[in-house]
Amino acid sequence: MTTLAAPAAPVPATADTSVPPRPALAELSYRMLLYRRTWRRTLIMSFVNPLLFFAGIGIGLGRLVDHSGGDPLPGVSYLAYLAPGLLAATAMQTGALESGFTAYQSLRMRPTYRAPAASPLSPADVLDGHLLFNGFRILTSCLAFFAVTAAAGLARSPWALLAPFAALLTGLAFAAPFFAGGVLATRQGTVQGMFRFIIMPLYLFSGTYAPVSRFPEPVRILAYALPLWHGVQLCRGLTFGTLSAPAAAEHVGYLLAVTAAGYAFARHAYAARLHD
Amino acid sequence: MIEARGLFKRYPSRGGEPFTAVAGIDLDVRPGECFGLLGPNGAGKSTTMRMIGCVSRPTAGSLSILGLDAAVHGAAIRARIGVVPQDDALDSELTVAENFLVYGRYFGLGKRVIRERTTRLLEFAQLADKADQRVDTLSGGMRRRLAIARAMINEPVLVLLDEPTTGLDPQARHVLWERLFRLKREGVTLVLTTHYMDEAEQLCDRLVVIDGGQVVDAGTPRELIERHCTREVLELRYDSGDLADLAARVRGGLAQPTETGAAPSPGVQQALAVRERVEILPDRLLYYTDDGEAALADIHHRALSPATALVRRATLEDVFLALTGRTLVD
Incomplete structure (x- = not known):
């Protein structure tokens, strides 16, 4: 018969058990292990859908736009115009969905936060690990989308190689506050509402499909105030090599500020929800 | 502890x-014992377990x-204890080993x-052949044993189990009890x-009975039974007649008739030492007595013969009824 205790000790030893040195990595490695099981399921949402939008709207609508003389950017096809916009929007989509919904799920539906919450990890460690994983998800889906558009010859500048990383920052600016929203929501409808009333309108009115300057002033002001427009500007400016240093600093600074504020909010929310 | x-x-x-x-709530748990928190839902x-x-x-x-202050050393304490939550909290999409x-x-x-501990713990949980199966293919009893084995991964000196056998069939419960004895x-x-x-x-060496967020009494199971109950309980079922009226007539045979139904406070209860008494349940009377057979003979003698009668040992269930005035099963 085997025993549970270490062979020499009548009482199980605890000397080698402690708080892990980099606790967030324990949560990250769990998420990665799970992802190896489930990555196929995520392909549609984070890769196929953006490409369908890109091909459907970019090629179909692009033909109309290009022939009507309504060029959003002089000398640039609509397809080329749309590509960086969709890159930023894809980052937002993955960032918000992956955090808002999985955070809600991990707390309430498939309570996978329960195990780390009972371990030496702090709620902040759990958040950090999950955030790192989402960063990975955002970056990989953006790199995949970027690779397709670059292969189609739509990257016009060496700076374009930085666009997926600008998109990552855009995604994180959504991920951080959506983590907070996800664990604070008590009903699934609340999380769905966040997508319906925040993400969808942003998708349409943040310069992804058409320049913001074409919209009425209230919409424009709202677009400037929210992160996606800044992400779109960054990605588009990098793709065409037209981004000025001050503009870049402004957009990056804004996105960093939103990410930081969202992260602080999420730390607070995790502390309250994982350990009451 | x-x-x-x-x-x-x-x-x-x-x-x-x-x-x-x-x-x-006040609690004192000693090293090496099995300590129970007993009480109805809610x-x-x-x-209390979440706080511990x-x-x-x-x-x-x-x-x-x-020996550590929970308010300060939460992480260090969590590192050294094992927790088996009520709903297992296993990842059903992963395999047992994962x-x-x-x-x-x-x-x-x-x-x-x-890896080395997993092998040992799976043997303990009698799941050695399930290492590569997904958790969602396991039965409820297996999952619970897995949750207990997983909680042992850090070789804890203290393991918390929240309703370890709720929802398990009787056979699975006995297997689980046996594993807990081994631990x-x-x-x-x-x-x-x-709440069983x-x-x-x-399982428990000592326990506290909790009701309404407070400890109603504490002790070993035997102590609690002796303090609040007689040695035996005579269960009387009648086909017809008003149970309250029958209770009064049965009670007539007791030396000291007592009020039942209301829940006297533990202090009062102890002071009165109301051990011999008759309780009215929805479907039967419980006659607490040290000699069930003699009491039954007396009842027959007084022409109060029930449809069925059963003499049994007093259990914690009776303690709970005595302490709170309600049964646990509701």
Whole structure:
């Protein structure tokens, strides 16, 4: 018969058990292990859908736009115009969905936060690990989308190689506050509402499909105030090599500020929800 | 192991009085014992367990676990205890072995150590042949054993089990009890909550009865039974007639008739030493007496013969009824 205790000790030893040195990595490695099981399921949402939008709207609508003389950017096809916009929007989509919904799920539906919450990890460690994983998800889906558009010859500048990383920052600016929203929501409808009333309108009115300057002033002001427009500007400016240093600093600074504020909010929310 | 003094937990409720889940609980758990928290649903057992597990902060009171202050050393305490939550909290999409791997990493263990312990723990849980199966293919009893084995990954000296056998069939319960006995024999301190009296009697060295967020009484199962009950209980069922009226007539044979139905406070109860008494349940009368057969003979003699009668040993269920005036099964 085997025993549970270490062979020499009548009482199980605890000397080698402690708080892990980099606790967030324990949560990250769990998420990665799970992802190896489930990555196929995520392909549609984070890769196929953006490409369908890109091909459907970019090629179909692009033909109309290009022939009507309504060029959003002089000398640039609509397809080329749309590509960086969709890159930023894809980052937002993955960032918000992956955090808002999985955070809600991990707390309430498939309570996978329960195990780390009972371990030496702090709620902040759990958040950090999950955030790192989402960063990975955002970056990989953006790199995949970027690779397709670059292969189609739509990257016009060496700076374009930085666009997926600008998109990552855009995604994180959504991920951080959506983590907070996800664990604070008590009903699934609340999380769905966040997508319906925040993400969808942003998708349409943040310069992804058409320049913001074409919209009425209230919409424009709202677009400037929210992160996606800044992400779109960054990605588009990098793709065409037209981004000025001050503009870049402004957009990056804004996105960093939103990410930081969202992260602080999420730390607070995790502390309250994982350990009451 | 655990020392709690005046433990309170209040939850704020939207636009109302804060909800008090635990209202001043004192606990002393000694090394190596199996300690039970017994009470109906909503009594505050799980909240107390969450506080001991350092995932819930007491609103008031002091709590020391393994000699460490729970308010300060939460992470260090969590690193040294094992927790088996009521709903297992296993990852059903992963395999059995992967669940150990993930959980072991939360405790800072290396891959090799985890693999070696997993083999040992799966044997303990009688799941050695299930290592590569997904958790969602396991039965309820297997999952619960897996959850207990997983909680042992950090070789804890103290294991908390929240309703370990709720929802299991009788056979699975017995297998689980046997495993818990083994843990105890190896020197692991167990704290469990249950609303099953037989479980508490089987497993617990000492226990507290909790009701309404407070400890109603504490002691060994035997002590509690002796303090609040007679040695035997005579269960009387009648086909017809008013049970309250029948109770009064049965009670007529007692030396000291007592009021039943209401729940006297434990202090009063002890002072009165109301051991011999008759309780009215919806479907039967419980006649508490040290000699069930003699009492039954007396009842027959007084022409109060029931349709069926049963003499049994007093159990914790009877203690609970005596302490709170209600049965646990409702």
